[in-house]
Amino acid sequence: MGKNNDASIFFYLKFYSPIIILLIANLNEFDFNYLKLDYFSFNFSYILIFYWSLKSPQQIPISLIFICGLFNDVVTSLPIGLSSLNYLLICGVTAYVRNITLRPNFINDWILFLITILILNSINFLILQIFFNIEIDQMDYLINLGFTLIFFPIFFLAFENFQKISS
């Protein structure tokens, strides 16, 4: 009985590991600042949500994504609800693409990811600048976008292997 319980806990942990990683990433806000690399930053959450909501949405429940977004807003002191909106929009895009795609292709996913984060950054910029009067450095956003795009294939491969191992 105990063994079965342990197995089911382990199964749930494994199954929901993407959302757990997202939660940890948001709370931790790891940024590798201590490496002292100028301008180096990338948005790990975007990559993670994009990949898992595209490939295996049942492992990353949208209600928990919404809560993770709220946590991220508190940690990064953004207006409450902004990250949730971004994350959910990624989920919306991936859900739509999943419905219309018959044969998934990595390059298409990569281009779609670029378009998605471009739209998200534009929405972010508009909301912060127009509605909240928060000054933002567009260059920082652009560099973050560039690094996020560069890191996408690496994490894509890592997540794919992780999915294979865990299934």
Place this chain on the structure above:
Amino acid sequence: MVKSRDDFVIAFRSAFLKKNTKQRFSLLTLIIISLIILIFSNLNLKIINILEKGLQDIVYRSSLIVSIPEKKFNEYYIKAKDHLNLYNLKNEEENLLEKYNAEKLANEYLISENNRLREIIGEQQLSQGSIIAKVLLDKESPFLNSIIINKGSKDNIELGMAVVKGEYLIGKVIEVNFLTSRVILITDINSKIAGVIEPLGIHVIISGNGKTGGVIEYLKDEYYPKLNDELNIYTSGVAGIFKPGIPIGKLKLNDKEMFVDFFTDLSQLDFVKILIKENGDSNGQK
């Protein structure tokens, strides 16, 4: 065309409105909730502030726990980096040590030369020990800025001894009783201290202004262009009353008047040190 529009609508509805079995809210509902929260937080509504405060309490505590591994990693990363830099650091330290050793030798030479020259001109070598005394009374009279200390002739206190706070001069002994003594502070208008403006080596007399500072007396006009606010004033040791080199204050220029900003706040005296004269060796130290 109509078919493709239908496909779009079906795909859109499926993406944004469809709910899974365990899902309570559709994607569109959650997006609308996010937008409502954003609008409310823009309007600075009380409910959003309460939500934010509550979230902050939870998130900051959780964040503290979650970031422990990263902090540890950061710690080890810095340690590893330091370890790798050890060789360069050692080389730098060795070079620095070599430089300091050379400077130390040069200083020793200068000190011995200075002492030899003092002997040649017949100047008395002063070696000074010190006695710590408690301030019993702090007279704030406009006519006499002085303090009474709990040491007197019983403790070998003599007239004219220098009194310091830390390393800075604050006055000299002007009255000695058996158990107590009076110290005139350098801020008193009757206090006259022989000083030297360093590094120019200009000898001056410093007098108190009766308040909190001092003034420079008897200085020829030709020296004015050389002076600036960065210069320090020390006791000159002329007349052999004080040990030379006790720091007094900083020079302050105002038009053609020169003031002294004393290093010590004389209104905050509780314990002071009386420098006892002893005839002795070279370095002015006991």
